[in-house]
Each structure stands twice: as structure tokens, then as C-alpha cells.
Amino acid sequence: MSGLPPGNFIEQLSDKEIYWRDRYDWLLESGYRLRPRYKPDWVPSWITNPQLFFVDCEDSLTNPRGIICDAIRLKDKSQVVLKRVNKTKHQNELDIHCYLSEKSDPKNHTVPLIEILNPEDCPSDSIVVMPQCRAWNTPEFETVGEVVDFIGQLFEGYKYLHENLVAHRDVKKENIVMESTALSEEHFHIFDQDFSLDLTKKVSPSKTRTEGKPRYYIIDFGISRHYEGTENPPYEITRMFGSDTSVPEFRNLEEPHNPFPIDVFCLGKMIYRKALCSKAETLGFEWLVPLLEDMTRTDPASRPTMEEVVTRYGELTRGLREGKLRSKFALDWDTMDWFDHATRVIPHWWKRMCFTVARTPAIPTYRPD
The missing domain is CATH 3.30.200.20 (Phosphorylase Kinase; domain 1)
Known part of the structure; x- marks a missing residue:
């Protein structure tokens, strides 16, 4: 049976x-x-x-x-x-x-x-x-530098879309993915990334992001729009909006709005709430908070463009010291007991020493303009 x-x-x-x-x-x-x-x-x-x-x-x-x-x-x-x-x-x-x-x-x-x-x-x-890609947040980020790389790639990606007059219009964590083969060539199941394709064994990435240097991708253009140059900036009335219904412009869908500042708002909010779990200040990203706050201003005219976001981010990251970039990014650090601290700290410091000696960049791929 x-x-x-x-x-x-x-x-x-x-x-x-x-x-x-x-x-x-x-x-x-x-x-x-x-x-x-x-x-x-x-x-x-x-x-x-x-x-x-x-x-x-x-x-x-x-x-x-x-x-x-x-x-x-x-x-x-x-x-x-x-x-x-x-x-x-x-x-x-x-x-x-x-x-x-x-x-x-x-x-x-x-x-x-x-x-x-x-x-x-x-x-x-x-x-x-x-x-087939991985979710961008599994495995967990190990260092501040890896998160700096992730955010930098996202800013680059959305700036590129906007430069080509493409508004994504559904910026959310599910529409960001990570190149999987950079961390491991081993096949994994699409519905459970911790198991092999046939579910017979557990699998895990063999490299950290610092070693593998993965690219992050933007997916799902189902409600995106590509505008003509004559429409820059475009204003339109639409009842089609993405998953983030907290966007200030969506309070009145009868008024025309510019979709590009909406992308900026959703991206800033997603990074603060999902990538930094609403506690940027305690994770070593206090320097990024003013930029994220500007990206999520209520008035769309007061938000920076993606070009301005990328420029400001580049200026901010140039001032980060290597020690900070190689420091551990631990979302649940304050709730760990002493044993968990020890089992995470020792491997982290060993990798940190090896990467420093080998001169492996603390930020895997992103480089400010």
C-alpha cells in the first residue's frame, strides 16, 4: 500500500x-x-x-x-x-x-x-x-563585505534597468536570486536547496560568497514596462502594482505616477527590512541608513534616482576599512549561547586569516565607479 x-x-x-x-x-x-x-x-x-x-x-x-x-x-x-x-x-x-x-x-x-x-x-x-538559481539569502552571509557586495550588485542592476528605461515595478526579495554554480556545482532540488536532486542526501555549498564571487540576478518582468525616450520621465495611471502595497503613490491609484521612484522606494525598503532585518545599525551598516531613508521618502520627488543611489553608495563604501568588511555578519548574534558563539567565531577567524593572507578581496565583486 x-x-x-x-x-x-x-x-x-x-x-x-x-x-x-x-x-x-x-x-x-x-x-x-x-x-x-x-x-x-x-x-x-x-x-x-x-x-x-x-x-x-x-x-x-x-x-x-x-x-x-x-x-x-x-x-x-x-x-x-x-x-x-x-x-x-x-x-x-x-x-x-x-x-x-x-x-x-x-x-x-x-x-x-x-x-x-x-x-x-x-x-x-x-x-x-x-x-536554476539559489535564493539570495541561503546560505547566510558570512561577512559584512559579502552583504556590501550583494547590495552593490542590486544597485548596479536597477540602475542599469532605469538607464534603459525599464521599470521593474515589482521589487521584492522573491525577485532577486543568486547564481548557484558559483558556490557549488552539485545539483540541488528546486523545492529544497538543502537536498540533492533525488532527495537522497543533504547538500551544501562548498564555497563562501567571498570565494565563489556569485552574481545576483533580477527576475520576473511580468508587470515591468519599457518606456520610450519621449516618455522620460513617464507618468501614468495604473491599477497594476507589485507586492509592496505600502508605496505612498498607491494610496491614490487614480493619480498618474512615475514608476521609477517606486522601484527606488521598494528597493530601499527591501534592503533595510529583508537583507538587514530592520537592524542595520547593529549589523555594521549604520553608515547606509541615511541613504536607505532617502530612498524610502514619502515624496517621490525627494527620493534619489538610481544613478544618485549608486554614486552615493560608491562614496560610502570607499571609506570602509578592511577589518570592518571582513567582520562577521551575524543576524542572531545577540541570542546565541556561548557554545554557538565559539563554534562560529573560530571558523570565521580562521577563514578571515586565510583570506587576508591570500589577499582575497573582502568585497567579492562589487567595485564603486
Whole structure:
């Protein structure tokens, strides 16, 4: 017996999962292999082997989102994410992603676009292929310098978007990801980054951010807009807004607003609340607070542009000493007992000494202009 009630939803594909099952063979011919659950002849492994308990089986994991699905790219065995995009509703998303991906610039932090597939049996859809990335905050940041690098890359990325007259319009922590292969080449499960692709063993990055120098990417251009030069700055009335409904401009959606200062507001708020957990002053980032406060001013005209943000951030980071940059970034430091302190401090100081001797930069990649 499977240990599940008859007709349990885990043993049945949802409508959104059926979409991927029906294109398993076509995707395989296109060079991408989906997980076993989506094979046309799939039978749950805990049914074929009654000795297995379903919660221990990888193919018991359902796809909670539906519009995305992970796969292995056969060409190089890399992990990728496939995103289903309805061209009728979201052609704008495809156009913006393609437009940004065509531009080669180290300060372009748009998630790479590997290719776009067009299923013949569903002409209204395109399938966007992108590298599978990690959440930006796992594993935890180890040093102040790594966080400085993360924030610097974000500022660069959003400045680049704005320079190209692209307003993201949905800045939030879920729409920032980290290049995964910089920290480890080992495959991990899309729904549980701490486990292998088949869920049989725990996996963890083999490098720190200081060693691996990962890039951070901006994703999801579903409600983004690309404006013409004649619209700079653009003002529009829209009832389409992102996840952060605290934006002052959204108090009255009947008034036209400029979307670029909204990006600045959401980015400043996200960094302060999510990256620095609303305690920048106790984490070694008191020097950044005035800039974040300016980015989140109520009056959009009083907020700095992303160009001004990048300039000010560069001036602030140039004054940081190496000792501060290599110091430990510990969100829960004050709540640890003496044993946890010891087990974290000793490895930290050993790595710090090794990186200093090897002259490994304290800020992995970001360099102010």
C-alpha cells in the first residue's frame, strides 16, 4: 500500500502539472529532461515499491506554482528553470527579457536567458529557459563585505534597468536570486536547496560568497514596462502594482505616477527590512541608513534616482576599512549561547586569516565607479 488514501492528490497530477507531462517528450527532444514525476508513463515510486514511504520519495513533491518547472539541460547537464509565458497576456514580459538579454554589460543583472521554446501544440505559449538559481539569502552571509557586495550588485542592476528605461515595478526579495554554480556545482532540488536532486542526501555549498564571487540576478518582468525616450520621465495611471502595497503613490491609484521612484522606494525598503532585518545599525551598516531613508521618502520627488543611489553608495563604501568588511555578519548574534558563539567565531577567524593572507578581496565583486 502507498500509505495514502485512495485518490490522494499526490498520486495525481494537477492540471498545471499535466501541462508539463504532455510536453515531456517534446522538451526531451528539445534538450531538456524534466523530473520523473512528469514522464508520460509515470507511476508513483511508492506504488511500484510498497516498501517506500511516500514522503521520502522525490516524485511525491507536487509543483506549487505550475508556470515554472525545473529540468536538466542535456547539453551540459546543468540545472535550468522553464517558465511558461502566455504570449497573449504577457508578450511584454518576453520583449523586455529579450531586450535586456541582448545587452552585454557587466552591470546588467537581468537573469540570463538561455533560449525561448515555442510549443507547436500550444501557439499561445512560449517557454523561457533560464539557469536554476539559489535564493539570495541561503546560505547566510558570512561577512559584512559579502552583504556590501550583494547590495552593490542590486544597485548596479536597477540602475542599469532605469538607464534603459525599464521599470521593474515589482521589487521584492522573491525577485532577486543568486547564481548557484558559483558556490557549488552539485545539483540541488528546486523545492529544497538543502537536498540533492533525488532527495537522497543533504547538500551544501562548498564555497563562501567571498570565494565563489556569485552574481545576483533580477527576475520576473511580468508587470515591468519599457518606456520610450519621449516618455522620460513617464507618468501614468495604473491599477497594476507589485507586492509592496505600502508605496505612498498607491494610496491614490487614480493619480498618474512615475514608476521609477517606486522601484527606488521598494528597493530601499527591501534592503533595510529583508537583507538587514530592520537592524542595520547593529549589523555594521549604520553608515547606509541615511541613504536607505532617502530612498524610502514619502515624496517621490525627494527620493534619489538610481544613478544618485549608486554614486552615493560608491562614496560610502570607499571609506570602509578592511577589518570592518571582513567582520562577521551575524543576524542572531545577540541570542546565541556561548557554545554557538565559539563554534562560529573560530571558523570565521580562521577563514578571515586565510583570506587576508591570500589577499582575497573582502568585497567579492562589487567595485564603486
